[in-house]
Amino acid sequence: MSGHSTFEPKHPALKWFESRLPLVGLIHSSFVAYPTPRNLNYWWTFGGILSLMLVCQILSGVVLVMHYTPHITLAFDSVEHIMRDVSYGWLIRYIHSNGASMFFIAVYIHMFRGLYYGSYKAPREVLWILGCIIYLLMMATAFMGYVLPWGQMSFWGATVITNLFSAFPVVGPTIVEWLWGGFSVDNATLNRFFSLHYLLPFMIAGVVVLHVWALHVVGQNNPTGVEPKSAKDTVPFTPYATIKDAFGMVCFLIFFAWFLFYIPNYLGHADNYIPANPLVTPAHIVPEWYYLPFYAMLRAVPDKLGGVLTMFGAIIVLFFVPWLDTSKVRSGVYRPLFKQFFWIWIAVCIGLGWLGSKPAEGGYVIAGRILTIYYFAHFLIILPLLGLFEKPKAVPASITEAVLGKNKGAAPASAGVSAPQTKG
Amino acid sequence: MTGSRGKETIVAATETAGTTRRDFLYIATGAMGAVGAAALVWPFISQLQPDASVLALSSTEVDLSQVAEGQMVTVKWRGKPVFVWNRTEKDIAEAKGVQLTALLDPIARNANLAADAPATDENRAGEGHEKWLVVIGICTHLGCVPIGHSGEYDGWFCPCHGSEYDTAGRVRRGPAPTNLEVPPYKFVSDTKISIG
Ligand code: HEM
Ligand code: FES
Numbered sequence: 001m002s003g004h005s006t007f008e009p010k011h012p013a014l015k016w017f018e019s020r021l022p023l024v025g026l027i028h029s030s031f032v033a034y035p036t037p038r039n040l041n042y043w044w045t046f047g048g049i050l051s052l053m054l055v056c057q058i059l060s061g062v063v064l065v066m067h068y069t070p071h072i073t074l075a076f077d078s079v080e081h082i083m084r085d086v087s088y089g090w091l092i093r094y095i096h097s098n099g100a101s102m103f104f105i106a107v108y109i110h111m112f113r114g115l116y117y118g119s120y121k122a123p124r125e126v127l128w129i130l131g132c133i134i135y136l137l138m139m140a141t142a143f144m145g146y147v148l149p150w151g152q153m154s155f156w157g158a159t160v161i162t163n164l165f166s167a168f169p170v171v172g173p174t175i176v177e178w179l180w181g182g183f184s185v186d187n188a189t190l191n192r193f194f195s196l197h198y199l200l201p202f203m204i205a206g207v208v209v210l211h212v213w214a215l216h217v218v219g220q221n222n223p224t225g226v227e228p229k230s231a232k233d234t235v236p237f238t239p240y241a242t243i244k245d246a247f248g249m250v251c252f253l254i255f256f257a258w259f260l261f262y263i264p265n266y267l268g269h270a271d272n273y274i275p276a277n278p279l280v281t282p283a284h285i286v287p288e289w290y291y292l293p294f295y296a297m298l299r300a301v302p303d304k305l306g307g308v309l310t311m312f313g314a315i316i317v318l319f320f321v322p323w324l325d326t327s328k329v330r331s332g333v334y335r336p337l338f339k340q341f342f343w344i345w346i347a348v349c350i351g352l353g354w355l356g357s358k359p360a361e362g363g364y365v366i367a368g369r370i371l372t373i374y375y376f377a378h379f380l381i382i383l384p385l386l387g388l389f390e391k392p393k394a395v396p397a398s399i400t401e402a403v404l405g406k407n408k409g410a411a412p413a414s415a416g417v418s419a420p421q422t423k424g
Numbered sequence: 425m426t427g428s429r430g431k432e433t434i435v436a437a438t439e440t441a442g443t444t445r446r447d448f449l450y451i452a453t454g455a456m457g458a459v460g461a462a463a464l465v466w467p468f469i470s471q472l473q474p475d476a477s478v479l480a481l482s483s484t485e486v487d488l489s490q491v492a493e494g495q496m497v498t499v500k501w502r503g504k505p506v507f508v509w510n511r512t513e514k515d516i517a518e519a520k521g522v523q524l525t526a527l528l529d530p531i532a533r534n535a536n537l538a539a540d541a542p543a544t545d546e547n548r549a550g551e552g553h554e555k556w557l558v559v560i561g562i563c564t565h566l567g568c569v570p571i572g573h574s575g576e577y578d579g580w581f582c583p584c585h586g587s588e589y590d591t592a593g594r595v596r597r598g599p600a601p602t603n604l605e606v607p608p609y610k611f612v613s614d615t616k617i618s619i620g
Contacts, residue, residue, distance in 0.1 A: 184503035
């Protein structure tokens with residue numbers, strides 16, 4: 001794909017600089033002239049929203065570190081000090097804690113978008129896998145961040161999650177001791193988690209650069225799943241995508257602000273306002289909401305190692321989606337059966353999340369088992385078979401045709417496709 | 425070892441065609457580099473281990489005269505909770521009444537005995553002091569602290585994922601895979617134990 005315009009510096013100083021480091025040209029070609037499909041909907045604004053949230057977490061986090069003390073005797077109090085004494089400390093902390101949840105809401109929507117529109121399919125496999133790596137890094141970062149306030153949930157969350165590794169035969173217990181730097185979650189653990197919690201977001205930023213690079217090599221997918229064929233199918237990134245992304249961000253920030261100013265503790269747990277006590281486990285421990293589906297899977301399996309493998313497997317399977325989905329048609333819009341299974345799968349994920357928040361007993365465990373099996377069946381059985389048996393609807397010849405109807409839109413090379421399609 | 429032969433044979437015309445002196449130098453250099461890198465990486469990995477100050481805290485004494493019959497106290501050893509339970513006759517009888525075959529984990533898990541000792545009540549309780557049960561208070565599932573005097577088996581119930589232990593600290597209901605660990609300890613006198 002060729003760009004809509006190229007960057008020609010006029011000012012002599014800029015010319016001088018550009019011939020030594022073509023930075024402005026790179027930005028111009030990536031975020032101004034870059035051709036984006038003309039039919040992107042609002043589900044496509046979440047990539048930009050994610051970038052915004054990453055910046056938001058890094059900025060608020062760096063400020064929090066100016067007042068936080070990573071030591072078991074001081075950490076809890078230093079967080080209370082931020083909340084009560086530091087000027088606007090409460091705001092910065094609530095931005096950071098609720099921001100993490102917003103980040104996950106956005107990443108889940110972003111991933112569901114990719115799964116629905118087949119954005120993982122060739123040639124976007126590497127792009128997709130980089131996304132999955134980002135998601136893993138986000139989970140690790142958020143987990144370690146949650147340990148830092150050193151409340152009861154911090155401590156017991158850290159204990160349960162690090163103990164997951166003890167399930168591995170032979171090396172398990174040693175791995176756990178080395179994660180802890182001791183014989184239980186303690187000061188050494190807090191310190192190393194703090195160090196890594198600071199580091200990982202910058203690694204995420206690095207992978208995001210690769211992710212966006214990969215995106216710009218293969219080009220964006222779009223709701224039709226049809227690759228742009230002529231210049232008519234695309235519009236320049238600026239102003240079209242820039243404005244749409246900005247509008248999406250503003251709406252998202254309003255949603256964020258509602259949590260921030262009205263229900264800042266809604267997504268948290270009251271127990272985390274009790275200082276960590278290594279001798280007493282709270283009666284009802286649950287992880288943060290964004291881990292709940294995986295937590296439900298962990299508890300659905302009655303075997304320790306089996307539970308841990310199931311939980312990790314639920315994430316690993318995402319890496320293989322590009323090869324598990326055998327359909328030749330990319331976008332779910334033209335796949336009548338896939339569409340239904342997709343929404344069932346979404347319901348299953350939400351159901352698992354709900355079960356993860358319930359105590360592990362009776363009917364909840366049984367329901368958890370059924371949904372866990374379905375979760376895996378979706379990827380390992382349904383996706384591969386659907387591609388073979390499903391009869392997809394006719395795919396439009398071009399994006400422009402999908403948008404404007406056949407008569408105006410038909411690209412020169414599009415003969416052979418019947419029935420005009422409108423955007424799904 | 426035959427890669428990029430074209431140029432190489434011209435430059436080093438006196439070498440045999442298969443392996444050149446240059447190949448040897450590449451491999452030797454690479455190997456030295458790898459050894460050097462590994463030597464540098466090791467300190468970065470090794471620092472993750474429990475450090476000397478953590479290891480130094482590894483023994484705790486408990487005065488048993490303060491624990492009434494039926495009472496269970498929690499002491500801290502290596503940062504972990506350890507339950508010390510002065511069991512009643514009924515608790516002991518209950519534990520003794522269980523067949524080994526009824527256990528989920530038939531191994532004693534007692535650091536003071538052989539690794540394969542069976543999980544009889546004698547092997548779980550204090551040596552020569554059968555009323556005393558000393559176990560690490562960490563659920564063998566994912567590390568929560570179980571709640572004492574509760575659950576169907578009158579021992580412990582774990583609030584995290586519902587594991588249950590009996591009056592000898594043996595797991596009777598999963599997901600916990602093994603019995604509560606008995607830490608290394610000995611009776612210093614009839615009323616004092618030293619853990620660790
Ligand atoms: C910090 C997290 C992330 C950031 C900042 C980020 C950023 C972006 C941006 C800016 C775009 C381009 C705009 C768009 O199409 O929405 C994009 C596209 C994409 N992302 Fe992400 N992303 C993140 C995480 C993920 C994850 C976790 C996945 C999947 C597992 C993923 C999969 C994709 C795919 C497949 C595309 C191409 C979408 C398309 O054009 O259809 N991303 N990402
Ligand atoms: S930690 Fe005790 S049952 Fe899971």
